[in-house]
Amino acid sequence: MGGSGQNAGHEFLRVINLSFLNIRVRVKVRTINMRQVKKAIELNRDEGGLVRDSTQSNIEVKTVYTPQDIADIDYQRDIADPGCFPYTRGLYPKMYRDRLWLKSFIVSYATPEETNAAFKSYIVNGLNDLRLLADLPTQSGLDPDHPAAWNSMMCGGVATYAINVYEKMLEDLPLEGVTYELAHSNVLSSIYFHGLLAGIMEKQGLNIRDLRGNGICDPIRAKLVYASPDWTTEINRRVLLDHIEFCLDNTPKWKAIAPNGVDPCQGGMNAIHELGEVIAVCTSVIDDLEKRGRTVDDYGPMVVALDAESDFFETICKFRAARRMWAKLAKDRFRAKTARATQLKIGIRTSGLSLQLQKPLNNAARVTLQILSCVLGGINSLDASSIDEAIGLPSYEARMFNLDTQHIITHEANVPLVADPLGGSYYVEWMTDKIEKLTNDYLAEVESRGGIYACLESGWLNSVMEEDRLRVQTEKAKHQRLIVGVNSFLGEEGPINRAISDCSYKVPTEAKRHERVAEVKLFKASRDAVRLADCVRKLYLDTKTGANVSRAIIDGGKAGMTVGEVCGVVRLGYGLGYDPMDTIPTPDFVEAALKGRE
Amino acid sequence: MAKKTRILVAKVGCDIHERGALTMLNVFRDNGIEAIYTGRYQSEESVANAAVVEDVDIVSISDLSGSLVIICRKILSELKRLGADDIDVICGGIITKEDKEELTKMGVKGCFETGSPVEKTLDLIRELMAAKGS
Numbered sequence: 017m018g019g020s021g022q023n024a025g026h027e028f029l030r031v032i033n034l035s036f037l038n039i040r041v042r043v044k045v046r047t048i049n050m051r052q053v054k055k056a057i058e059l060n061r062d063e064g065g066l067v068r069d070s071t072q073s074n075i076e077v078k079t080v081y082t083p084q085d086i087a088d089i090d091y092q093r094d095i096a097d098p099g100c101f102p103y104t105r106g107l108y109p110k111m112y113r114d115r116l117w118l119k120s121f122i123v124s125y126a127t128p129e130e131t132n133a134a135f136k137s138y139i140v141n142g143l144n145d146l147r148l149l150a151d152l153p154t155q156s157g158l159d160p161d162h163p164a165a166w167n168s169m170m171c172g173g174v175a176t177y178a179i180n181v182y183e184k185m186l187e188d189l190p191l192e193g194v195t196y197e198l199a200h201s202n203v204l205s206s207i208y209f210h211g212l213l214a215g216i217m218e219k220q221g222l223n224i225r226d227l228r229g230n231g232i233c234d235p236i237r238a239k240l241v242y243a244s245p246d247w248t249t250e251i252n253r254r255v256l257l258d259h260i261e262f263c264l265d266n267t268p269k270w271k272a273i274a275p276n277g278v279d280p281c282q283g284g285m286n287a288i289h290e291l292g293e294v295i296a297v298c299t300s301v302i303d304d305l306e307k308r309g310r311t312v313d314d315y316g317p318m319v320v321a322l323d324a325e326s327d328f329f330e331t332i333c334k335f336r337a338a339r340r341m342w343a344k345l346a347k348d349r350f351r352a353k354t355a356r357a358t359q360l361k362i363g364i365r366t367s368g369l370s371l372q373l374q375k376p377l378n379n380a381a382r383v384t385l386q387i388l389s390c391v392l393g394g395i396n397s398l399d400a401s402s403i404d405e406a407i408g409l410p411s412y413e414a415r416m417f418n419l420d421t422q423h424i425i426t427h428e429a430n431v432p433l434v435a436d437p438l439g440g441s442y443y444v445e446w447m448t449d450k451i452e453k454l455t456n457d458y459l460a461e462v463e464s465r466g467g468i469y470a471c472l473e474s475g476w477l478n479s480v481m482e483e484d485r486l487r488v489q490t491e492k493a494k495h496q497r498l499i500v501g502v503n504s505f506l507g508e509e510g511p512i513n514r515a516i517s518d519c520s521y522k523v524p525t526e527a528k529r530h531e532r533v534a535e536v537k538l539f540k541a542s543r544d545a546v547r548l549a550d551c552v553r554k555l556y557l558d559t560k561t562g563a564n565v566s567r568a569i570i571d572g573g574k575a576g577m578t579v580g581e582v583c584g585v586v587r588l589g590y591g592l593g594y595d596p597m598d599t600i601p602t603p604d605f606v607e608a609a610l611k612g613r614e
Numbered sequence: 615m616a617k618k619t620r621i622l623v624a625k626v627g628c629d630i631h632e633r634g635a636l637t638m639l640n641v642f643r644d645n646g647i648e649a650i651y652t653g654r655y656q657s658e659e660s661v662a663n664a665a666v667v668e669d670v671d672i673v674s675i676s677d678l679s680g681s682l683v684i685i686c687r688k689i690l691s692e693l694k695r696l697g698a699d700d701i702d703v704i705c706g707g708i709i710t711k712e713d714k715e716e717l718t719k720m721g722v723k724g725c726f727e728t729g730s731p732v733e734k735t736l737d738l739i740r741e742l743m744a745a746k747g748s
Contacts, residue, residue, distance in 0.1 A: 152628035152679055156655070164657060167627040167688075171679035201630060242630045245655055283633065369633070373728050406728055408680060408708065482636070489637055493732075502729045522710065523680035597655065 067496055072327035073286035074487070075450060081442035089445055094340070098435040102343035104336050104448065105436035106394035107359050112432035117390070118397035119422055120145030122199050124173030125409060126524040128185035131174050134412070135189060142419045145195040145397050148209065149173040155201045157246030157583035157596055161536045164597045170524045172409070175532055178578045180539055182212045191217050191227065197363065198231035202244040203252040206231030207259045207569055208579050214267060215574040230271035230319050233259065236297050236468055240477050241279040245596040246583045249472065255565055255586070257304055262566030264314060271319040273301060278365045281323035284485025287334050288451065292458040293477070294320050295341055296468035302350050312350035317359040318342055324366040324386040331386070332438060333447035335362055335393030341452055363397040364390050371405045375501035375509055376516040379403035384421050391431050392438055398422070408520035543576040549609035551575045552585055556610055559589025581606065619743050620670040624652040624661040626685045631678035634706055634728060638674060641732045647739070658685060662692030665701050672742060675705040678728070683713050686722050702742050706735070
């Protein structure tokens with residue numbers, strides 16, 4: 017096949033994609049034999065050729081890398097063996113031979129019952145890190161009976177408005193010896209739902225010191241990506257520190273914050289800006305903690321969430337660079353004395369944005385490559401997106417495919433047998449170094465603009481994200497970035513692709529939403545009013561006086577305070593209106609509980 | 615000179631996915647359309663109201679929570695209530711086959727799934743504007 021001889025008799029055509037219009041203009045380059053021109057099948061050796069000379073984040077790359085490109089890199093200083101500072105090659109000497117990455121994904125369907133059943137079936141098939149989420153209103157600090165909740169109620173997850181729902185969702189699931197992660201968009205959720213997990217454990221007579229996992233709880237991401245309406249950045253930054261201190265003292269296996277680059281990246285930021293944002297948040301957390309008399313050694317390992325994007329090598333090198341950067345920062349800037357404090361644990365969510373509605377079967381290839389990049393990059397926990405993610409919430413089989421892909425990579429491809437198998441590759445080491453340098457330049461700029469919070473407040477971070485996003489949009493439109501099935505290689509969808517689309521999870525009907533609202537109202541009316549009023553007062557006063565709010569949130573949660581009520585009472589403590597959407601009044605029982613205390 | 619097409623790009627409720635809305639804002643502006651953005655966390659009432667106050671030709675709703683049917687039905691009825699049902703409604707985001715049928719039936723003039731070529735949207739806007747006689 018191929019060979020110029022086989023082209024004889026065909027018109028030799030070059031296909032140029034002129035624009036996003038999907039109009040393909042054929043330009044005749046050379047005619048070999050006009051005699052056979054009728055209905056000849058066109059064959060072009062160059063069809064589908066590379067259109068880029070730089071990575072997804074526009075890092076220009078050469079055609080080949082040699083020892084000269086890494087001449088400045090010192091093995092002991094910059095790379096070192098796995099398990100050794102600066103952990104470029106991974107945190108543990110034997111890496112996955114000792115312990116595989118945690119297999120994780122968000123499970124959150126419209127009802128707690130469905131979610132509970134799904135968790136159980138996934139656990140049987142290898143899920144060992146439970147990621148919890150809630151519907152969109154809950155993540156905005158709104159209960160289902162808030163008028164603004166209606167159109168997205170039970171969409172994207174369970175309406176986990178209070179402990180009764182959480183207990184149903186987690187029924188028969190272990191709370192000790194299991195890793196939980198809270199993937200919610202806002203700071204309020206990370207603190208409130210940590211409180212519910214701890215509260216349920218206390219109700220069951222378990223020791224909350226055994227609660228293990230993390231919440232994202234990232235105040236920068238909450239505003240930059242989500243513009244979360246619930247709490248202001250001032251509140252977020254303060255209660256985050258309360259939460260970290262509480263966790264250090266009471267739930268030491270729970271990481272109170274996992275700075276998140278996934279969503280800034282999904283919002284448009286390139287890998288450099290994503291990593292820079294994450295490292296800047298880590299740095300600001302330790303800076304803030306030091307002001308409260310805690311050290312980086314008190315804090316221990318840092319946990320972050322990064323995006324696994326489609327660019328294979330860039331993604332791998334981003335993870336390697338991240339570990340190295342934090343190790344150096346912890347040691348040089350924060351004078352870490354313990355090895356633990358220099359370690360960066362990386363949790364992943366693979367890119368949902370990279371997954372396409374068109375020809376969804378192709379998403380299997382995308383997700384597989386992204387998972388592989390995570391394993392080669394030595395990450396610690398992995399939430400892979402599903403092949404039907406662009407269509408709706410993941411269906412059962414799509415989730416199973418995620419787990420099976422990881423099992424195949426482990427047991428058939430034997431990828432995790434050897435730690436950092438790409439270590440020493442001229443290209444990989446050069447790229448790791450390049451990403452570190454570019455990110456450090458970016459961090460210097462963030463610093464010169466007053467730090468990450470100042471960059472958020474001034475809108476500068478948003479402009480960085482927007483500029484990156486626009487660049488990608490423009491490149492796609494100009495066909496400098498090809499997305500298969502979307503702006504190139506369109507093809508036809510057949511029965512397999514259609515079946516994937518048809519199987520995706522559908523949003524709940526309005527009748528189901530009515531039921532939920534009725535349930536919330538009933539629940540609210542069923543609570544112990546005296547106990548509830550005490551909790552409201554305690555949370556309000558702790559907020560107002562600057563005491564640590566964490567215990568008041570746990571006790572409030574146990575007494576049935578809803579996510580919307582915790583949101584509102586803390587707002588009142590800051591002199592803000594109860595309702596972040598400014599549409600409902602302060603509930604009467606809250607008014608009554610706080611009477612005379614303002 | 616012909617009046618410029620005016621479009622209100624809107625998001626309703628708690629759906630946080632904004633990339634599609636921002637993308638379309640850029641596309642509209644690059645194509646000589648005056649595009650106004652409501653930002654996130656709006657209500658259907660406030661979107662319809664803004665459409666009237668801003669005197670737009672078209673409201674373009676973006677939503678990735680899967681709830682466009684609920685949102686569009688309410689916006690259409692609000693526009694009608696305000697006597698502004700000459701304003702066309704189009705939408706984009708996560709749309710199932712069933713959604714598309716229902717949206718079309720209720721009077722939404724165009725439904726665009728994620729990743730659909732922006733030229734399709736622009737073509738429809740030209741058609742809608744031609745039908746309005748501008």
